[in-house]
Amino acid sequence: MEKIETLFSWLDHTAERIEESQDEPYLDCLAHAMEILFHREVSNIDDELTIKKIEKRLENIDLNDFQQKDIRKAVQMAILKGMKDNIQQQHLITPEAVALFIGYLANKFTAKQETLTVFDPACGTANLLTTVLSQLNKSVTAYGSDVDPTLMRLSVANANLQKLEIEFFQQDSLRPLLLAPVDLVVSDLPVGYYPDDVNASRFVLKAKEGHSYAHHLFIEQSLTYTKEKGFLIFLIPNFLFTSDQADQLRTYLKEHAHIYGLLQLPESIFKAKENAKSILVLQKRGQDTLTPKQPLLVQLPSFKNEKAMADIIGQINAWFSKYL
Structure with missing residues (x-):
């Protein structure tokens, strides 16, 4: 300290x-x-x-x-x-404990790969991306994108200070990217409405009426820029599959991805219950990919409860041994 x-x-x-x-x-x-x-x-x-x-x-x-x-x-x-006092909800930093846990999952899901390309399409200050990169024990090529110029400047400086080589794009990440498909996407999804209805009209997950959900479009965009059989690890709002456009999202995911895991985070780490989030793990469909016989479904305890966390990690490790 x-x-x-x-x-x-x-x-x-x-x-x-x-x-x-x-x-x-x-x-x-x-x-x-x-x-x-x-x-x-x-x-x-x-x-x-x-x-x-x-x-x-x-x-x-x-x-x-x-x-x-x-x-x-x-x-x-x-x-x-x-x-502290003047930031939008979607710009909040991913909590350290959550970022470390996503890094642990990223390592597990990509364990068989010697090299890796990683992308965060909503990288913010690059806290999540740099935390994940610090835990990947292999050769990694990393990319991050964000539309906010201040957050992007912080991202670049953050990566430089940590001596991490990351290529950044300052742009609306829901527009076409000069990026080849990657092995792994990690992202704390921006939650809310996407204001550009013209650009949103390009997406399958566009709203039938009114503004589209940015978090839905980010999922579709991320799958577009993921290789077949690649994994995606998202931090999602708990209401993702119960909102008014959830049926459309479920249909899309059934066609394009396999749900490998849904891990609900403890509500205690969020200021308000409505801001509570979960970790969603997807695999992009490809030749010979299969839906797992048993997805990883977990209710995580408080990260401060070391014994309960150790028990859960043991169960998760057992799941990886059996199903991945």
Whole structure:
């Protein structure tokens, strides 16, 4: 924790100095601070006094003193501070424990592959993507996409500080991507309506009337950019299969994917019951793919209950041994 707090303090104080000098939002200043730390050069600041203060602070910190997980957690803390009071629900950071668990599942479902291509079509600040990448014990090529320029700037800086090679696309991820199909998609799906009805009309899962659900379109888009037999691990709202367009989604998934798992997360980690989520695991249909005889259906206990979590992990490992 001391290492994490040291790095968080450096990022936070530097971002605040830039904020005072440049009169920009904290998150933009945080991205600027992360860039300064990575390049070890103070640029794009007009005030000489601020430059000298940051240069002095740079002398007292060395990225090589920190492990990748320390960097990831310190960056998370700083981003959470910036998002505390003025962020939309779909931009919230994926909780650390959930991201680690998705990484564990990703490792299990891709265990037989020596190399892997991974894509997050709604990467935000890249917290989920970098957490998953840190757990994949193989050669990985990674991609992330997001429409928000501030979040994308934070993503790039976050990946750089962690020394992770990720190619990012700043664009509406529901438009065509210059991306070959990948082996694995991981994503904390944006929940809500997609405002571009013209673009939505290209999708099978478009709404029959009114705006389409963005989370439905993201599932279809992700399957489009996944190889046959590839896996997709989504963080989904618990109401995904009970909403007014759920029948349309179920029909689509039955035709294009196999449901391999549905793991309900403990409600205690979400601020409100209506924001509770689950983990959905799909495999894209392909030649010789089959629906599993027994999908992985789990009600996860609190991540703080170590004994209950150990029991569940044992049951999940047994499922993998028997069915995958």
